[in-house]
């Protein structure tokens with residue numbers, strides 16, 4: 001794809017009010033902070049002119065430099081030097097590529113912006129070319145599922161969720177999980193999550209459990225999220241957000257994994273009833289999957305270790321320690 | 330004729346001008362045939378139907394005989410997979426093949442007839458070993474046998490070997506070619522069974538349990554040795570009553586003395602399968618259980634749930650008959666002990682146990 005050389009384009013002064021206010025079909029800027037750019041222009045002036053395209057009705061759309069125009073408007077400039085191309089000189093795809101290469105030369109695109117690029121390219125460029133040329137350019141793995149995910153991300157996620165993603169308040173994995181939901185369900189789950197401020201790991205657990213429970217209990221997610229037990233945690237004035245997050249996850253986990261949680265509780269109870277020496281502790285393997293439990297003894301010298309071992313041999317009820325579910329199976 | 334509709338045939342370059350391909354095409358008159366260069370870019374994840382009605386003939390470059398991909402952490406049966414095809418027309422909601430292979434379509438290897446001699450040579454070169462070979466790991470052994478005629482190619486060759494058995498594992502009733510043939514020795518016809526509920530709701534396009542057992546009875550009366558596989562066992566509402574009904578049906582149709590083995594396994598899968606099941610089988614109950622991450626990284630039921638399933642099955646199967654060759658698929662020593670009351674300790678131990686069953690039954 002040949003891209004027109006823009007060096008010979010003469011710049012002209014354009015009234016910013018005549019430039020359309022939204023990013024338009026070529027710009028791929030999302031979730032940016034305009035202040036540093038505005039400060040820089042305020043100090044050293046405008047180094048590179050934005051590039052615009054004019055249609056037959058004399059309407060101007062930004063090809064390159066949307067952020068700059070935005071900053072200049074904030075600074076109150078009433079004339080902006082811009083390069084202006086006519087729509088007869090350059091095709092929409094060329095405009096798109098001008099913007100893409102201009103951006104890639106100066107900064108890294110965030111995930112939402114990558115989605116914007118791929119979404120726009122996919123209506124104009126053969127899929128094979130997107131996979132082979134543009135995905136590596138965006139530092140993305142060249143495969144169909146990734147391409148489809150980024151296109152969906154752009155098309156289906158609400159602006160607020162995109163903002164959370166760009167601000168790294170949710171992970172790409174969380175965005176992926178949210179995208180698998182119907183739009184209504186997604187906004188219920190997202191609103192709940194953002195009100196409680198789960199960390200990234202907690203977000204995955206929360207979504208996993210809430211989706212599983214909705215299927216298992218055959219209830220819509222919003223009904224689950226509105227249950228009194230969850231509401232009570234949300235409005236509890238005595239706990240802060242991290243405590244609420246923990247409490248919610250604990251509640252959901254207990255409901256999703258009743259036997260596992262019961263076994264964990266029973267094991268903990270049994271161990272704490274054993275009156276072990278203070279320097280000794282007993283641990284279960286993750287999910288009780290490995291057959292062995294672990295005894296941990298802290299000591300400074302052999303004599304102390306010996307004493308602990310002696311006390312352990314005298315510990316009553318140690319013989320009964322075993323798989324906590326044995327009587328239930 | 331197969332109950333599975335083939336709507337399209339793709340023939341890769343390497344499969345063209347082969348006797349096998351011509352045979353297959355002659356059995357599918359009127360079905361559009363497309364000649365393709367090689368691997369298409371489509372992946373399983375974009376195709377909801379996974380191309381289950383597209384027969385894709387190709388020449389397979391890899392090893393045809395491979396040991397079962399067991400893991401170090403659990404005891405494996407030491408089975409050998411004869412890789413004749415990948416993917417399957419039956420469409421069980423829990424099928425691990427949905428995430429295992431990244432290529433759609435029923436991919437059938439058109440060069441099996443050329444490579445089978447190499448496989449047999451390998452078997453013949455180790456007369457001291459017993460090769461328990463099966464074709465039902467990456468596909469159903471019999472679902473499209475009326476088109477591929479694998480049984481015609483394989484059964485006579487395995488039947489005449491003293492250090493091998495061939496197990497054909499299926500959820501269908503496609504036994505016509507088997508019973509029409511004259512070979513019985515060293516051939517095991519096996520059915521995967523489940524509870525009536527799981528069979529009806531999760532094993533789409535499989536024959537009903539009753540039909541499977543009727544086919545098994547016919548094979549047994551024709552002189553075939555039978556195997557059964559309860560894999561995956563799935564806890565679901567009233568699972569005890571449900572699995573009891575299956576055992577009752579077995580009792581009605583099958584003489585237990587002619588069974589070489591019955592395996593018990595519970596659902597396990599790579600984490601990546603979960604979203605695929607959710608997307609492809611929205612009403613499925615197979616993900617409802619309490620899954621934990623196992624020692625091999627696969628999701629499996631929390632240990633006491635597995636033990637309860639196996640114990641229950643063992644108790645009730647052994648009420649029916651004591652000597653069924655029960656074994657667990659991919660389980661740990663402690664789960665063996667707690668559910669079957671003994672353990673082969675490791676993969677070598679389980680292999681020897683199953684080899685002994687082969688010797689007991691076939692000599």
Ligand code: SF4
Nearest residue numbers: 417419420421424468
């Ligand atoms: S029969 Fe076996 S291979 Fe075929 S879909 Fe079902 S589980 Fe998968």
